Amino acid sequence: MAEEKKHPLEGTGSPGDQPRQRRATDIENLGVELISGLFMLLGLALFGLLFVQINSDPAIREATRNDTSVFLAFLDSFGIVTPLLIILIGVLFLRLGFNLRKRSVTAARWAELALLWMIVALVLYSIITFVSVGRASITLSNPTFDIGGAILAILPFLVLLVPVFFARRWLTGVLEYIFEGDETLTTRNTRMAWNLLLPTVALLILVAARPLEETFITSLTDKRFAGTGTVNFVGLDNYAKLLQFRIESVNCRSDESGVCQTDNAGTTRWELPSRDLLQLGFRPVGTIDRGNGTGLSIIGTDPDFLQAVGNTLYFTVISVVLELVLGLFVAMVVNSKFSGRGLMRTAMLVPWAIPTVISARLWEVMLRDNQSGLINKILVDLNVIQSSQAWLANPSLQLNTLIMVDVWKTVPFMALLLLAGLQTIPGDLYEAASVDGANRVRQFFSVTLPLLRPTIAVALVFRTLDALRAFDVFQVLLGRQKLSMATYNYETLVQAQNGGYASAIGVIIFILIFIFAVVYVRTLGVETE
């Protein structure tokens, strides 16, 4: 330190200087101290901000005064992700500050990056503030955008922008010779990766983090939807009620001669579960016939939900498999060369392009159970069926009808993704295969399919995700006749106003999707390479 004071002249070094061999000047040392101080200050400020916010939060104060759960009030106001994130960033900034003082080149590069993103964040935040403040004053009587107020609101950010901008510019200039140490490839890659990921992560945290964690938290409470009553923590009660089921052996209801009774549709009628189980809230979901008048009855505390799970899984598995097969088929066709290919690719996308709001209604009209329904008319005209069918009212046809509609709607999605995937397969592989005497079918199974696996995995992930959350088709075409998990979720939330319970359903859907996604990715190997 004392030596460096002998070089009071500032400057960026004479031309003959080698980078990294020149000693830092006092001014430059001061600059590093300032920047490191800035980061430490920011870190501390984040902690302080969090502390002040928590202390001044009205809900938490209320809870402290009334001796109700402060923890729940805290979760309700702040959640988990935001406080944790603030603490994490605070710690990282503090560490960055210390490492900068040690002249670590890695820290300097991280600091450079952090400053860059601060600039971006400040600019974006200013724009949003500008728009929202300007719009806030718009009323019917005064429909003008408040430019003065908006500029005033963003002024602090613009002022803050100046030092950050110059700090970064200066740091970039001196980075080469003030800081010491070499970087390994891993550190460089990690920084590069996080740099590229940051916009996505920031956007998703901003948009999705709070809603997601709120769903998780609410699922552990008895919160009412749009209600103001006190909220109690109920642990896993919601999940227990939703998922609790037992399999009991039951006999059929027999008449005096011992023959099983059947209802009008010809299905066997079964005995109810025992009184004890009924009192525990168990209700029959469905019964598997084992012959000889005995059956296995599935009973659950929420039969509607278990039914919805069954419906949704059936719907998902069948429709996704059909979509994959047909989608692959269509993709192969529109990938081959023929005149009118462009038109065909466009025609193929039509079902996906029609808004679901409309296509569901369109199918509703086409599936009408009399001669005004197109499907019945065509099939009767072609003598495929004798008389009109009630596609949407007949319980044994309902799910398959929905599957047909969904397959029609989403084959284009599948086909387009797979078509793009087909482009990444180098053409010379096919040439090589055909030189080796492999016919088209062999080529498909030994070249196309293996190389298409990653694309198939991704397509399956997103199709399954949508199928497990299927809402529109069920809602529009079946109403409350048969529920999917998502429509049951909607019913619970909007009709029964049971927010906690509905959130638990959301979480269960979430977990199911997660399982499917992991299985696809693991078996089809997107992670490898």
Next chain:
Amino acid sequence: MTQKQLTHILGRIGFWLLVVAIALFTLFPFYWALNSSFKSEQEIMGSASYVPSDPTLINYQSVLSNANFIRALGNSALVSGLTVLLALSVGSFAAYALGRIQFRGRTAMLYAVLSMTMFPQISVLAGLFAIVKDLGVFGSPLALIISYPIFTLPFTVWVLTSFFRGLPGEIEQAAYVDGATTFQTFHMILLPLTAPALVTTGLLAFISAWNEYLFALTFTITDPGSYTVPVAIALFSGNIARQEPIAEVMAAAMVVTLPLLALVLVFQNRIVEGLTAGAVKG
């Protein structure tokens, strides 16, 4: 020789039959919508007919004179366009990191991104509503541009990641040897090679945003000037009181779908202009 010609001809016929079958499968409901859009409400309620008995343009007149609907077309184009731009620009960076760079926590990150879109829309609606209110953009199309990444971004990131992984490693090495920085390699060499994936994800994300209903309804309901197309159509009141104006809805469907199809027609050629064979040779 004749045998070979015969199989060839039969193959061509079979192929064209396939093409026709696919076209029928995808287009006949569309044809039905087109057909219905030229019928009067009375005819639609009656027995189904393959062509309108008395074609009328009244449904189109009524749709095109609906100021909310016309404005909704503009809003939808704006919202979907910006949503796709945002998703592709932000998402391609992330996908490059997840697909081409080795770093710790890569797989966890991939799943974290996906998990943003795994809840049913209705579950996250209340939370998202609060955010939109906090940001002061409730009732404006900006609310949709901010909230749509919740489903477009994970999709974009996953599809592009799988494409980046599929590219041969030699490409980057060659670029590095030539002295290109990571960023230059990314946007001058890798990005053009993934054009098919970019166009595909762009189109699919555009259509999802264009057709999204629940968020659009919730976040713009107070402001008819901000309606998107699905909301405007769903809120059609119809000429005859208390009756669903199906013919009108179908006319609107035509008006809404045609721009999308034009978009697909323009971009579909880019889908097959990707990695040409031999790009790594030499």
